[in-house]
Amino acid sequence: MEPNEPTNGGAALIRALELxxxxxxxxxxxxxxxxxxxxxxxxxxxxxxVRHEQGAGHMAEGYAHVTGKPGVCMVTSGPAATNxxxxxxxxxxxxxxxxxxxxQVPYAAIGTDAFQECDTTGITMSITKHNYLVSDARxxxxxxxxxFHIATTGRPGPVLIDVxxxxxxxxxxxxxxxxxxxxxxxxIAGLPGYRPTTKGHPRKIKEAAEMILAAERPVIxxxxxxxxxxxxxxxxxLAELTGIHVVxxxxxxxxxxxxxxxxxxxxxxxxxxxxxxxxxxxxLLITLGxxxxxxxxxxxxxxxxxxxxxxxxxxxxxxxxxxxxxVPIVGDARLVIEEIVSAIRSLLESGRTQADTxxxxxxxxxxxxxxxxxxxxxxxxxxxxxxxxLETLRDNTPSDxxxxxxxxxxxxxTSQYWHFNHPYTWVNSGxxxxxxxxxxxxxxxxxxxxxxxxxxIDGDGCFQMTAQELVTATVEKIPVKIAIxxxxxxxxxxxxxxxxxxxxxxxxxxSQDVPDYKMWAESMGCAGFRVDSPxxxxxxxxxxxxxxxxxxxxxxxxxxxxxxxxxVASGKSNSEVMVHPSQVAGIGEF
Amino acid sequence: xxxxxxPSGGHNTNKAVRHHTLVVxxxxxxxxxxxxxxxxxxxxxxxxxxxxxxxxxxxxxxxxTIVVDVESSPLEQITKQLFKLINxxxxxxxxxxxxxxxxxxxxxxxxxPSVRSQVIELxxxxxxSVIDVGFDELSIAVNGEPDKLDDVEELLRPYGIVELQxxxxxxxxxxxxxxxxxxxxxxxxxx
Ligand SMILES: Cc1ncc(C[n+]2csc(CCOP(=O)(O)OP(=O)(O)O)c2C)c(N)n1
Ligand SMILES: [Mg+2]
Numbered sequence: 001m002e003p004n005e006p007t008n009g010g011a012a013l014i015r016a017l018e019l020x021x022x023x024x025x026x027x028x029x030x031x032x033x034x035x036x037x038x039x040x041x042x043x044x045x046x047x048x049x050v051r052h053e054q055g056a057g058h059m060a061e062g063y064a065h066v067t068g069k070p071g072v073c074m075v076t077s078g079p080a081a082t083n084x085x086x087x088x089x090x091x092x093x094x095x096x097x098x099x100x101x102x103x104q105v106p107y108a109a110i111g112t113d114a115f116q117e118c119d120t121t122g123i124t125m126s127i128t129k130h131n132y133l134v135s136d137a138r139x140x141x142x143x144x145x146x147x148f149h150i151a152t153t154g155r156p157g158p159v160l161i162d163v164x165x166x167x168x169x170x171x172x173x174x175x176x177x178x179x180x181x182x183x184x185x186x187x188i189a190g191l192p193g194y195r196p197t198t199k200g201h202p203r204k205i206k207e208a209a210e211m212i213l214a215a216e217r218p219v220i221x222x223x224x225x226x227x228x229x230x231x232x233x234x235x236x237x238l239a240e241l242t243g244i245h246v247v248x249x250x251x252x253x254x255x256x257x258x259x260x261x262x263x264x265x266x267x268x269x270x271x272x273x274x275x276x277x278x279x280x281x282x283x284l285l286i287t288l289g290x291x292x293x294x295x296x297x298x299x300x301x302x303x304x305x306x307x308x309x310x311x312x313x314x315x316x317x318x319x320x321x322x323x324x325x326x327v328p329i330v331g332d333a334r335l336v337i338e339e340i341v342s343a344i345r346s347l348l349e350s351g352r353t354q355a356d357t358x359x360x361x362x363x364x365x366x367x368x369x370x371x372x373x374x375x376x377x378x379x380x381x382x383x384x385x386x387x388x389x390l391e392t393l394r395d396n397t398p399s400d401x402x403x404x405x406x407x408x409x410x411x412x413x414t415s416q417y418w419h420f421n422h423p424y425t426w427v428n429s430g431x432x433x434x435x436x437x438x439x440x441x442x443x444x445x446x447x448x449x450x451x452x453x454x455x456x457i458d459g460d461g462c463f464q465m466t467a468q469e470l471v472t473a474t475v476e477k478i479p480v481k482i483a484i485x486x487x488x489x490x491x492x493x494x495x496x497x498x499x500x501x502x503x504x505x506x507x508x509x510x511s512q513d514v515p516d517y518k519m520w521a522e523s524m525g526c527a528g529f530r531v532d533s534p535x536x537x538x539x540x541x542x543x544x545x546x547x548x549x550x551x552x553x554x555x556x557x558x559x560x561x562x563x564x565x566x567x568v569a570s571g572k573s574n575s576e577v578m579v580h581p582s583q584v585a586g587i588g589e590f
Numbered sequence: 591x592x593x594x595x596x597p598s599g600g601h602n603t604n605k606a607v608r609h610h611t612l613v614v615x616x617x618x619x620x621x622x623x624x625x626x627x628x629x630x631x632x633x634x635x636x637x638x639x640x641x642x643x644x645x646x647x648x649x650x651x652x653x654x655t656i657v658v659d660v661e662s663s664p665l666e667q668i669t670k671q672l673f674k675l676i677n678x679x680x681x682x683x684x685x686x687x688x689x690x691x692x693x694x695x696x697x698x699x700x701x702x703p704s705v706r707s708q709v710i711e712l713x714x715x716x717x718x719s720v721i722d723v724g725f726d727e728l729s730i731a732v733n734g735e736p737d738k739l740d741d742v743e744e745l746l747r748p749y750g751i752v753e754l755q756x757x758x759x760x761x762x763x764x765x766x767x768x769x770x771x772x773x774x775x776x777x778x779x780x781x
Contacts, residue, residue: 121621122621122624125621125624125625125628126628126629126632129676130676133620133621135620150676191676192617192679193616193617193673193675193676193677193678193679193680194676315674316670316673317667317670317671317673317674320666320667321667
């Protein structure tokens with residue numbers, strides 16, 4: 001398309017997506033979006049036809065998580081738009097760059113309760129970083145450019161573009177426009193209210209560097225912002241330069257290698273004992289791209305109460321939202337860390353020395369020795385231990401395997417037991433906690449990297465929410481692998497009922513027998529397996545790893561009584577962390 | 591609207607609430623007021639009063655003057671969250687002590703011929719005007735500082751207020767009282 005060439009809104013929209021470098025659109029057509037689907041036939045962009053629009057949204061998220069590029073989904077108006085509400089909210093809470101295009105009834109029909117009309121921009125206003133209702137075809141190239149700019153810069157997030165049918169329909173004069181493609185300068189000038197700060201304030205950086213060198217019990221609290229800012233290398237440099245341990249939140253697993261001696265793993269409600277306690281006892285919490293989420297802090301007033309706080313985040317609203325920082329730094333995590341590293345270097349060169357942290361390091365290794373992750377081994381005749389399944393899978397897959405999970409016990413065990421040694425190998429729903437996330441997210445990740453192994457670790461409850469997308473995976477030849485940790489319960493809810501509701505189990509039992517996951521998988525064109533005994537675990541995983549021409553589903557029948565430990569009960573202080581019953585004796589002695 | 595409390599009702603009524611005025615410059619685009627109001631509702635902040643009007647550059651920008659009743663730390667959070675809205679270009683926070691505020695009130699008051707002149711006199715004292723006259727009612731308009739309008743309201747009440755509307759306040763920062771050159775000297779001395 002040449003500048004000033006006459007065209008129409010639908011063709012311009014697809015052309016604009018091509019120019020933004022979009023490789024794949026996840027979507028499903030319908031009446032209002034029909035004119036935009038027509039030019040897809042000629043486009044270089046791959047379209048993956050989903051079976052439910054929620055799947056399209058999570059696939060776009062999975063794609064974005066592993067590539068860092070914005071995921072794109074496209075659906076029609078009304079019920080299709082409401083079907084993507086969950087993924088939009090999910091992407092909003094986890095700062096996932098995503099562009100969602102929805103069809104809308106013709107502009108003149110808006111507000112008349114026309115067929116399949118809903119107020120999409122109104123509904124999604126609070127769960128998108130920004131959204132647009134296009135009112136003029138000539139705005140399309142500009143709006144698409146703005147949407148990608150907004151989705152991917154500053155704190156990333158989902159942007160929605162709602163397109164009325166008349167504006168994209170070539171038979172309608174309202175769809176006419178002369179093609180143009182705005183320059184970067186024009187995009188920025190057109191958004192006078194959007195100027196994300198990326199470079200940290202030099203005085204604050206210097207203050208942070210001095211505090212880091214002076215701290216005796218420092219710890220780094222690394223959040224998802226590290227991955228969003230592609231700051232994993234910088235983080236490693238900071239940790240190694242100072243010898244400071246790194247705690248990686250659920251959203252930051254893989255941002256610092258688990259096999260690094262300075263890695264402490266996951267904090268929070270189901271964090272490991274050492275990570276949790278390091279926060280409680282630290283004198284300097286170096287917070288990088290994290291947001292003091294309640295699942296991390298537990299009771300806020302008692303969280304890290306001995307610590308001074310450095311808080312660096314690209315979103316100024318996170319600074320002081322939950323915890324008042326001593327040194328607030330607004331900026332991109334990678335730039336800020338690099339600046340802190342060079343500030344520390346020049347302090348060291350000018351003769352400053354770092355405080356002695358050896359006692360702190362001993363305390364940390366003491367905790368690690370006393371309270372490693374623990375589960376009781378399998379008892380013959382009983383069901384599989386989910387942790388054992390995870391360890392076997394972990395030890396028999398390539399180290400760059402992409403791992404996705406649903407939400408529940410299986411998610412926490414995966415985060416605890418997997419060894420994430422590379423960034424962008426862990427895809428999960430942290431902020432919204434969306435059951436049903438993993439199957440479509442895995443498909444999105446595999447669509448991005450067809451040559452990598454992609455495993456989704458799912459719960460039986462979660463799997464039943466979005467499993468039909470395996471039909472999409474089969475038909476589109478996106479061979480993901482699914483391990484269902486099938487405890488026949490909504491296990492996480494069952495755990496709360498066991499521990500906090502006197503073992504009164506209300507509406508958490510699913511079923512022992514239905515669905516038959518193996519048959520269900522096979523009916524969707526996947527290879528299906530069922531594993532009951534520990535001896536079958538490894539051979540079945542090996543078989544699954546060999547299959548590359550279709551998706552694989554393994555139904556691991558696991559022990560329903562198994563609980564996730566450690567655990568900080570909701571609203572309790574992190575210092576009241578409950579460890580595995582077998583470790584209770586050691587508690588409180590540090 | 592869930593995020594809006596009336597001047598007399600809402601939360602925190604037993605405590606004297608401190609009002610802050612936020613002057614928010616927004617791009618003049620459809621739905622922008624909904625974004626601002628929606629953000630207050632979604633984040634659990636209360637709007638005390640709100641006024642919207644085009645600016646001198648009315649093609650591109652509008653000004654929303656929002657009075658919020660919060661203590662200072664949530665106010666910071668409100669401002670930061672507001673600023674994240676893509677269409678919000680600038681936010682100025684006006685301390686009541688450093689700003690001039692005005693509000694317009696119009697009201698219909700019971701005023702049969704026997705008290706009509708009393709009501710007119712009262713309106714005159716507050717430099718207001720009579721904007722409509724009926725058989726036994728008067729409609730009046732008064733503008734001024736919000737506190738003064740409270741007084742007028744109080745004084746009119748005994749006559750019987752039939753209907754009353756206030757616009758919500760608009761505000762501008764107080765101007766410098768000293769010439770610029772003197773001010774820079776003062777600054778240097780103060781530092
Ligand atoms: C859409 C949605 N509905 C409900 C919940 C609440 N919830 C959190 S975990 C969970 C149980 C998940 O069950 P399953 O997938 O079997 O995982 P398990 O905990 O058994 O490993 C539920 C119902 C949720 N997070 N998301
Ligand atoms: Mg389950």
